[in-house]
Amino acid sequence: MGPDEQAQQIEALQAHFSGLLGMAESFLLSMLQPWRLYQLAIVAALLAVAWVLGRWASPRMRDWMRTLEGRPKWQLRVLLVLEQRLTLIFFVILSWGTFRVMQEATWPSRSYIIGIVATIATAWLLIGLATRFIRNQFLRRLVRWGAWIWVTLYFLGLWADTSDLLESVALEVGEFRLSILGLIKALIITGLLFFFARVILKGAQGKIRTNKDISPSMQELLIKFLQVILFGAAFFLGLKAVGFDLTGFAVLSGAIGIGLGFGLQKVVSNLVSGVIILLDKSIKPGDVITVGETFGWINSLGARYVSITTRNGKEYLIPNEDLITQQVVNWSHSNDFVRLDIFFGTAYHDDPHVVRKLAIEAAKSVDRVLTWKPPVCHIVGFGDSSVDYILRFWIEDPTGGLTNIRGNVFLALWDTFKENDISIPFPQREVRMLEDEDPSQPADAEMPATGKAD
Structure with missing residues (x-):
């Protein structure tokens, strides 16, 4: 942008700003007329009365709401939202009532300001109620205040000059031009598209998750695919709606994607x-x-x-x-059946046939062990101090835990073996203490002979 163009842009900006100041000055001077001052006084009085009525009605409405037991939550939420805006509701009702009365009792020009105030207050009330559907608190406040400012400027007749002022302030790079007004429009349109995309996704997500014909993994895949499609379409449609050229953006995004592909290999691999x-x-x-x-x-x-x-x-x-x-x-890929193995040993003097039979009966007595897939018990070896066995049994609820079911089977084995005098041996060692021995001689050396050899 050359110096001449910059000077022209600054002059245009000054002209728009001067126009706004002139309109504001004319508006303030027009308010000094007697009947308009009367209308402003009436509006102030209505606001005071509405505030008093709101303070009076709010605790009574809360007491009444506490008596509504068993009502759906959405009804209570609606009543709570209305209770928080009682002052504005009373002001809207009083303003429109006063406007209608003055329209019938006097000239229309003597109630013009009251009508504008009533219209703006009604718009504020509707915006406040509508923005409650936005869950994010920061976004809700941003949308609410932006809408309040717009309707106020629109009904006061200042929006045309304000939009020209916002359009004149722009960033220009070659043929690309982005004004403040264009940026605001892009944010509003993109935000609305994202809101509708979120609503559509939530409805589709509920239907997909309740469809029993779709496996859980395919449900997750469909939901992720819908998220990418809906939010991606909302983003690009929002840019297209405000006049962005997506051709250059596609080239830029491709270059950025290559760079991110090298820098975010782990992230891409996880995706x-x-x-x-x-x-x-x-x-x-x-x-x-x-x-x-x-x-x-x-x-x-x-x-x-x-x-x-x-x-x-x-x-x-x-x-x-x-x-x-x-x-x-x-543990539950194709089915929920899981076989568990536990090892134990008994003494050599216990009959292995009896031990196997008792072990199977003990496993069957545990609640989570399947009886229609009966447990089995086998000898797996002869140890140093015990005959070693393996007990195998099946369960169908691995989500209930594996360690606890093994512990319950071990307890059942303990009780059963104790009742039937089956002993569970443990390694034992014998220690001999040798005293009064010659330390220079080995402990197992033979004593020398006392007689002559033959």
Whole structure:
């Protein structure tokens, strides 16, 4: 931009600003007329009356709301929102009532300001109620105050000159021009598109999750795909709606993507691994898995990590790449049946046939052990101090834990063996103390002969 163009832009900006100051000055001077001063006084009085009525009605409305037991939560929330805006509601009602009365009793020009104030107050009230649907507090305040400023300028007739002023302040780089007004429009349109995308995604997410014909992994994949499509479309449509040229943006985004691909290899690897996990259905929410030393069940599948909750309540975020590259034990991949093995030993004087029979009966007596897939017991060896056995049994609820069911079977074995006089041996060692020996002679040396040899 040359010096002449900069000077012209500064002059245009000064002209728009001077125009706004002139309109504001004319507006203030026009307010000094007697009937307009009367209208301003009436508006101030109505505001005071509305404030008194709001202070009087608010505690009574809260007491009445406490008596509404069993009502749906959305009804109570609506009543709470209305209670917080009682002053503005009373002011809107009083303003429109006064405006109608003055329209009938006197000339229309003598109630013009009251009508404008009533219109602006009504718009403020509707904006305040509508923005309650925005959950993010910062975004809700930003939208609310922006809408309040716009409707105020619009109904006061100042929006045209304000928009010209905002349009004149712009950043120009070559053929690219971005004004403050264009930036505001882009933010508003993009925000609305994101809001509708979020609403559509929430509705589709509920239908997908309740569809029993779609597996949990495919449900997660569809939801992630919809997120990318909807929010990506909202972003690019918002840029296109305000006149951005997306051709150059596509080239720039491609270059940025290559740079990010080298700098964020791990992130990209986790994203791709997450898609592979969803496609091959190797794990899904609710599965019980073991990754390294971590044992627990899957809460959710994220774009970058998998959330696993262990039996002690800890939540681990395992990168998706680890689930692809490491060995993963999925205890409930194709079904929920899990076979567990425990080892024990008994004394040599106990009959092995009786021991095997008692061990099977003890395992069957535990609640979570499946009886229609009966336990089995086998001899696996003869140890130094015991006959060694392996007891195998099945469960179908690995989410209930593995250590606790093993402990219960061990307790059942203990009780059963104690009732039937089956002993569980343990290694024993005998220590001999040698005293009054010649330290120069070995302990096992033979005593010298006392007679002559033959």
